[in-house]
Amino acid sequence: MVDPMHFDRRAAVYERFRPPYPDELWERLRDLGLLLPGRRAVELGAGSGQATAALVEAGLSVTAVEPGPHLAGRLRARLPQVTVLAGTAEEAELPEAGFDLAVAATSVHWLDLGIVLPKLHRALVPGGSFAVWRTAFGDPAVRTRFRERTGQIVGRRRGAPARPGPDELDTAGWVRELTAGGLFAEVSTDTFRWSILLGADEVHGLFSTFSNWSAAEVEEATRAVQDLGGYVTEHYVTPLIVVERASLP
Numbered sequence: 001m002v003d004p005m006h007f008d009r010r011a012a013v014y015e016r017f018r019p020p021y022p023d024e025l026w027e028r029l030r031d032l033g034l035l036l037p038g039r040r041a042v043e044l045g046a047g048s049g050q051a052t053a054a055l056v057e058a059g060l061s062v063t064a065v066e067p068g069p070h071l072a073g074r075l076r077a078r079l080p081q082v083t084v085l086a087g088t089a090e091e092a093e094l095p096e097a098g099f100d101l102a103v104a105a106t107s108v109h110w111l112d113l114g115i116v117l118p119k120l121h122r123a124l125v126p127g128g129s130f131a132v133w134r135t136a137f138g139d140p141a142v143r144t145r146f147r148e149r150t151g152q153i154v155g156r157r158r159g160a161p162a163r164p165g166p167d168e169l170d171t172a173g174w175v176r177e178l179t180a181g182g183l184f185a186e187v188s189t190d191t192f193r194w195s196i197l198l199g200a201d202e203v204h205g206l207f208s209t210f211s212n213w214s215a216a217e218v219e220e221a222t223r224a225v226q227d228l229g230g231y232v233t234e235h236y237v238t239p240l241i242v243v244e245r246a247s248l249p
Ligand SMILES: C[S@@+](CC[C@H](N)C(=O)[O-])C[C@H]1O[C@@H](n2cnc3c(N)ncnc32)[C@H](O)[C@@H]1O
Pocket: 004, 005, 007, 008, 018, 044, 045, 046, 047, 048, 049, 050, 051, 065, 066, 067, 068, 071, 087, 088, 089, 090, 104, 105, 106, 107, 110, 111, 112
């Protein structure tokens, strides 16, 4: 099993090299009425604030839950207006009906939803929403020479550590996980495809934040960028699932 503290050991690299989420995702959240100024949001697994910063910019009052001490420290320094709760989502003490919105940005697969969903159901107001998104670093629909090279690297893995939960692009699987038990009901599922130009240093930084990539594999991917002229266009996919707190009979 991969290690959820991988990110914290690379907190500085994480903050510098993880790209922000695409504008279209924020537009969709806005269209769904989830980014209204003054709304209270709780973000689970906030890391160094890649999503948190945009929530704050939209005018939300944010409580961030982050177990990694280095990441939590960076988050506090970067966004002092955010209340940072150190610890896991499973152990976080959240006020009853204290939030309008819950968010998990590329963190849902680290959460024990059997514990977290009942906790969020209690912490959200009636009609509150849980927005879950996650970037898949590599669009299977787009073939590039760099992706051929990374495919070769990944293809040589033996007994490679698996990330927990359904596959990152299996939105139906994640909707099933999020609505299991009837505490939440699906509102919408969207998928955003986007691309980014990365240099060799950026690939090295970004890939070293991936919890399922070894240091040797990151070096090999970096050499592949150099072989291909020093820059590559990467194509990524970010599925967004929004579920709503169900009223229980
Ligand atoms: C891939 S990072 C995503 C960080 C950030 N949300 C982003 O969008 O870049 C996953 C984050 O989940 C956090 N995490 C891991 N296990 C967790 C848990 N049980 N509860 C809350 N956060 C957790 C990690 O420390 C890390 O910050």
